Amino acid sequence: MSSTVETRTPRTDEQSVKQARKLQPRTLAKIVLLTLVALVFISPVIFMIVTSFKTRPDATSIPPSWIPNPFSLEAYRTLLAPGSNTPVLRWFFNSMVAAILHSALVVVTASLAAYPLARMNFRGKKIVFAVIVATLLVPPVILVIPNYLLVSDLGWLNSLVAIIVPTAASAFGVFFMRQFFISLPEDLEEAARIDGANRVQMFTRIILPLAKPAMATLALLAFLGNWNDFLWPVYVLFTPEVQTLPPGLSTLQSANAVRYDLLMAGAVIASVPVLALFVFLQRFIIEGVSRSGVKG
Numbered sequence: 113m114s115s116t117v118e119t120r121t122p123r124t125d126e127q128s129v130k131q132a133r134k135l136q137p138r139t140l141a142k143i144v145l146l147t148l149v150a151l152v153f154i155s156p157v158i159f160m161i162v163t164s165f166k167t168r169p170d171a172t173s174i175p176p177s178w179i180p181n182p183f184s185l186e187a188y189r190t191l192l193a194p195g196s197n198t199p200v201l202r203w204f205f206n207s208m209v210a211a212i213l214h215s216a217l218v219v220v221t222a223s224l225a226a227y228p229l230a231r232m233n234f235r236g237k238k239i240v241f242a243v244i245v246a247t248l249l250v251p252p253v254i255l256v257i258p259n260y261l262l263v264s265d266l267g268w269l270n271s272l273v274a275i276i277v278p279t280a281a282s283a284f285g286v287f288f289m290r291q292f293f294i295s296l297p298e299d300l301e302e303a304a305r306i307d308g309a310n311r312v313q314m315f316t317r318i319i320l321p322l323a324k325p326a327m328a329t330l331a332l333l334a335f336l337g338n339w340n341d342f343l344w345p346v347y348v349l350f351t352p353e354v355q356t357l358p359p360g361l362s363t364l365q366s367a368n369a370v371r372y373d374l375l376m377a378g379a380v381i382a383s384v385p386v387l388a389l390f391v392f393l394q395r396f397i398i399e400g401v402s403r404s405g406v407k408g
Contacts, residue, residue, distance in 0.1 A: 157383070158178075159176075159178070160376050160379050160380060160383075161376075161380055162178055162179070162180060163176075163372060163373060163376040164187055164188070164373060164376040164377040164379075164380045165180045165183055165184060165185065165187075166180045166181075166184060166187075166373050167180075167182065167184045167186060167373065168186070168371060168373055170182075170184075170373075171371075171372040171373040171376070172372060184373075186373065187371070187373040187374050187376070187377035188377050190371075190374060190377075191374060191377055191378060191381070198360070198363065198364060198374075199352055199353075199360075200357075200360070200361075200378060200381060202352070202353065202355075203352075203355050203356055203357045203360035203361075204357060204381060204382075206272060206354060206355065206356050206357075207338075207339055207356040207357040207358075207382075208385065209272060210272045210275050210276050210338055210356060211334075211335045211338040211339045212335070213272075213276045214275070214276045214279070214280060214334060214335070214338040215330075215331040215332070215334035215335040215338065216331070217276065217277070217280035218280055218282045218285050218330065218331070218334035219285070219327050219330055219331050219334070221280055221281050221282070221285070222282055222285030222286050222288070222289045222330060223289050223320065223323070223327065225244075225281075225286045225289075226285075226286045226287075226288075226289035226290040226292075226293055227289075227293055227315055227319065229241050229244075229286070229290050230289075230290045230293035230294045231293060231298075231301065231319075232311075241290070244283050244286050244287065245283065245287055247283045248283050248284060248287070253343070256343070256344065256347060259278045259279075259344075260347055260348065262278065263278060263348055268348070269348055269350075270348070270349055270350045270351060270354055271354060272354060274348040274349070275338065275341065275344060275345050275348065275349070275356065276338075278344075279337075279338075279344075282330075282334065284333075285330050285334065288326065288329075288330055289323070289326055289327075289330065292323055292325075292326035293319060293323065296319065296322055296323075300318050300322075301314050301318065301319075304317075304318055328393050329393070332389055332390070332393050335386075335389065336386060339357070339358075339382075339385070339386060340358060341356075341358065342358040342359055342362070345358065345359050346359045357378070357381075357382045358382070361375065361378040361379070361382065364378060
């Protein structure tokens, strides 16, 4: 037996080495291809960061350079200086507060609306869901005037409430959470029902803890939508004290005669929370998206 093992082991090792050598060129080609694709997508971000550390003349030099010459923090000092005409830190704070509260409202309303559509039987259930999904086909621009009139009547103009509440009822959020709830096994609720749990207890103690990946994904998507929104804040926010980053940064083009170094520095500041959230919630996003499409 020992001689048999000794004679087979070298052959097995040789076969594994040969297979590794056969796969190596293909694997190397994949790595090179994926690296090139990643560079194509990352290069604008890299150029944005590089330009933010350039001086004003260097930012508009032709041909553009990938290395700041000289390295300068002038753009960040100008944007973050106290008493500046462009209160970027105030805009950043306003955007952060609005995006966090908006994403929280979207998750709450979507979860409460999606659970009955996924787990409960009632008359007109399919019609209600069809109407909700059909609203996804309505262009958001059409709703600008009705939402503006509603916000004006409520006295919310020129306040962060105007960009937090009106779009908190998300049709996509309801659809997304419903798909995730459907993918969960019904045996969990049956076991809880046998133990005497009611609908509220099953929803809060069983379904919601299991839906953390989907909730994190929806919260991030809602955060991004509110954070990057430009059109709606322009209509409802008037003073610099309550302005958010996207419309606020657009004023840099006229107020500073298109200072590209300032624009890129502002874009870097606006990108930091988004990139940080994506890195932190990446695992939940992948799990939430993959499970939300398991069952229709």
